[in-house]
Amino acid sequence: MRFGRVPVAAGIVFGLVLSPTGAAIADPRPTLAQAKAKLEKLNDKADKVVDRYNTATERYKKAKSTYTGLNDSYKRKLATVADLRAQVITMAVDSYQLGGDITSLPGFLGADDPDDFLARLALTGQVSKERAEKLNAFDRENRGLKAERDKAEKALEVADKERDGVQKERAEILRLIAQQKKLLEKLNAYNPGNPNSAGVKYTGSASGNAATVLRFAYAQVGKPYVFGGTGPGGWDCSGLTQASWRAAGVSLPRTTWQQWAWGASRRVSLDALQPGDLIFSEGLGHVSIYAGNGQIVHAPQTGDVVKIVKLSAYGRRLVGAIRP
Template sequence: MASHRKPRTRIMQSAASRTSAVGVTTAALASVTLLSQSASAAPNDDKPSVEEVKAKVDKLYQQAGSQTQKYNAAKEKTAAQRVKADKALDAVAQRTAKVNEARRTLGQYAAAQYRTGGVSGTATLLLADDPQSYFDQQHLMDRMTGSQKEAVTQYQSRQAEAGEKRAEATKQLSSLTSSQKTLASSKTAVQSKLTEARKLLSRLTAEEKARLAEIEAEKRAEAQRKAEARAEQERQRREAEREREPEPEAPDEGAENPDDGADTPEPEAPETPDVPDDPAAGKVEKVLSFAKAQLGKPYVWGASGPNSYDCSGFTQAAWKAAGVSLPRTTFDQVEVGTKVAKSQLKAGDLIFFYDDISHVGIYVGDGQMIHASKPGDDVKYESIDYMPFHSAVRPA
């Protein structure tokens, strides 16, 4: 039987049409590739340079240092506030014990009244939380003995004292809570800055990290050149000071012997002028000895020794070794002692950096200091020109 199905129509393609189709497909693929490449290249165009990353990381470390000082201040305040709160709670407990003691005394009087068949109203008065409310009832007061009246007065006094101490404890606990919140906020701020810095550094390629190390080395080399120039200036200054010192006079051989029997008064020793900016004898040596013994120990924000330090914890510990008590933060340490110009620095002086006074080190001479550097670094020597100078003080 013949098939009645309509035969399929064959689509004839010429060579030209096939070529056109291939051309369209190739163009489409090329367009997709270009778009893909441009899409992937766009973020690279916005990627910061190594120099920009370094500037950003340095700024984050500085901000973390400033937040660390705020954390240290909050930590000290919280510790002090906790002591006050504990004392207030102890005072409440003591006053409450006295109130209970006075109440027991009243109870004894009330029990005696009951055993002897006394007026029940008097017993009620003695056991009341507020005996004063009964004072208007003159007939009850007339029935009370002198000792009973004294017991009531003592109870009232102790109850009032306990109320005052409870109010004070509530106030101190509220302040403690506020200090703890500030402490937690400062801790979060420090961690946030350090985390951001670590993320920036982690995104660098090996080549970029090498370039970053090169930039850092160049910066340190420049700071070291300045330190060497400062060391030469200090050497010349010391020589000039020695030249200005008067030479001791030689004895006159032709002079008469003072021991010829005449009473010659001994000359008075010249007064030693007070030099308020000179460190106390021996203290600087102890400071420097302590500082050098800490070299290589890690920087840890919020730490004050003995195994790790932040910058102000390190300077505080060093001067403590010399018997001098410094405050905990750079903000307070900068106010201690005598202000010193950068050109007049002496070993042991505290040097502060940045406009926000967020870093401090100990000057050791020749343009160098020892300081607890930054997160990921150690206690080490550094040129004082490595960071922007703010001010300097001489603690003793």
């Protein structure tokens, strides 16, 4: 969403220089309109890439969590198998010392696969019920060990792939940010913000959850836009909306696309907006919070800060709104 992106006062005008023959020629620097148009395109592209970055990050977190859980399960099963293996070895030693199956102990200790040992030990007919239960437990856990290991390894591969996706999108964002910052500085419109901003107090008429949402969002005013930002010192658009509604006890997904999909059954008309509603831009590259009285609060883009602006200042089409 684009609100108050570039101050008109930061105009870039045609400069004139004299040619060797004394004629005036135009400086090739862009006009204000050209610079603003270029910045709009950069911001639009950055919106989409940031959302892809956030999506990739969420997938990576989920994949990494899955891997961690499976790997922990594998380690627990590995420890269980090791303990049961020790018990089985003790059983084999006892049987050997008492004159049991003489070939079972060396066979077990020298074999990578305990299945053969278990089969031969069972054939001796000298295994008590208690020992048989231990052997069965060892056999069962050992068979499941490989499956647990394979699942963990596959999950790790998925997590690594998702991590690579995050790094790719991050590299693209950093490239876009460099271009945005350079252009904003030329326009004298770069605002680094204050990560420790105390924001402003919400004094509107909203009540209930909406009031809680807006109090939180207003308290973030002045903090910088940061891609992938989830606070407290910086925010991106969907990070701000997620945290604001979390303060009211409502759990929203992380990305703009996910929030829009989550609100499929909560869509509201743009002609019937109420404070706290989330407003989405066409293309779902940006989301803001309706503050009432024709205003919104949002985290715009690189080089800007969380701010309260008029909805009418938005130059792009809106796709719709949801009421969490």
